[in-house]
Amino acid sequence: MTTTESAATQAAPAATPREPVLSVRDLRVWYGTERGPIQAVDGVSFDVRPGETLGLVGESGCGKSTLGRGVLGLTPPGVALDGEVVLRSERAAGRNLVGLAPKELQKLRGPELGLIFQEPMTRLNPLMKISEHFEETLRTHEKNLTKQQIRERSLEALRGMGIPPSRYENYPHEFSGGMRQRIMIALALVLRPAFVVADEPTTALDVLVEAQIIKILADLRKNFDTALVLITHNLGIVAEACDRVAVMYAGHIVEQGDAREVFANPQHPYTKELLRSTISLSTTGLHYIPGSPPDLGDPPVGCRFHQRCPVAMRGCAENEPPEAVLASGVRSACWHQAIEVEPSLADELGKDGREPLAAVKEISVADEA
Incomplete structure (x- = not known):
């Protein structure tokens, strides 16, 4: 996936953030099945710095848990991984975890890499104190x-x-x-790992206990300087406890950036629809995203969200969108933002590429009738 930066972003003075504990670049995870490979994670990239919490959100089946386990090397037999997962810690010393010998990877789990499972009753041995x-x-x-x-x-x-x-x-x-x-x-923190994946740690807990868990996770930054990836369906938790957010759809990260910025001013159409679907005390009607996520064994050509997107263009169904870096620092994999940042990219969509896809579908149905 190509990346386009806005002029405002390019002109901004260079900051000096802390070096990431974990850098993921173009990570891909495939499941082998009888009907062919399932592309559960496809070309994902992100960084997590010391003391930072990255929220990973999206619909069920979008690849969140597979991404978390792929980063830790905890995938089941028959799964293929490709890309880079660079861990900068005392023992890992900047090595790429993808392709690392199982014994070497096992030594890093616990002291350097931690995982907080959901459903703790099934993870704790009932016969052990x-x-x-x-x-x-x-x-x-x-x-x-x-x-x-x-x-x-x-x-x-x-x-x-x-x-x-x-x-x-x-x-x-x-x-x-x-x-x-x-x-x-x-148990995950007793070994003081540099990086932790929390896989839906508040599932099936009541709201008061959920708030306690979120406070504990937020305190990790202050007490341990732990880098954390928080996987959840709950957008409220991300807004409360995360510094940055990455929105996943069909194996891709479609938008990522500062959590407050993304929630206040979402850019990608999927992020907008996801936020519209949340429920609050002011909700007067339920909103949902029509359709369902695509089959990752046979993903659609072009943007993977185009079949459900309310603002899809004809070119979206034929060309995979580049990643646009906006002035706010938010990254969005959408043709609308890419063209806004770099207008010349519109030429890649062709003469009729910016025609609304919904109108094209309506015309086709009318012609068939």
């Missing part, structure tokens, strides 16, 4: 710790999640859903 979960984790990765040091590290992590030391010897079933989720977070 919480203390045994922490002992197993720490002994696996930090073999030189004494039993007392393991206990101190574990209680410190639990205390940070608001769980008292008196619960250290309890079993998972003795905790509420919200407390189990906090234990999962503590």
Whole structure:
């Protein structure tokens, strides 16, 4: 995917942000099936810096969880990966995780790479006490710790999640859903990883517990300087807890930028429709996006959203859009923004390329009638 920058962006003075902990470039993940490969993640790129939270949102099946697991190398057998996932941490030292030997990658999981699962009751062993979960984790990765040091590290992590030391010897079933989720977070952080993926950590929790989990995730920046990718369907959580947001659709990131900017002034038509579909106290009617996401085993030509897009042009159905970098710093993979940034790109769509696609479809139906 090509990138076009606005003149205002090019002329802006160069900032000096901190070097990313994780840099993903052109990552692709395919699932092998009987009918051919499924392109679950297709050409995704992003950076996450120390102490930064990137929210990853989109409809079910758009590739969010596959992207998170692909970054960590936790994909099932039969999955192919390509691209770059560069981790800049003490042990990784800027290596590309894609293609890294399984034993080397395993050494990085825990101390450098963390994952917070959804549905903690299915992830915690019901036959093991919480203390045994922490002992197993720490002994696996930090073999030189004494039993007392393991206990101190574990209680410190639990205390940070608001769980008292008196619960250290309890079993998972003795905790509420919200407390189990906090234990999962503590298990991920006890090894003090540089980068963490949180895969829908508030699923099936009530709003009060959800708010507690979000506060804990927000505190990670202050206490641990952890880089975090938060995968969720809940746009409210992203607005509350994330610095930046990346919107996924059909294996692509269609828009990414500062969370406040994207929510206040969405650019990509899919982002606009997604935000229109949210429910609040002022909602008077339900809005939805007509149609359904495309089959990733046979994705459509051109922009993958063009079949559902209310502002699609004829050229959108034939040409994949370049990524436009706007003056605000937001990146949008849409022909409308690309032409706004670089008007000469309109020539690539051809003579009738900017004709509304909806009008073309209406004419075709009328002709057939």
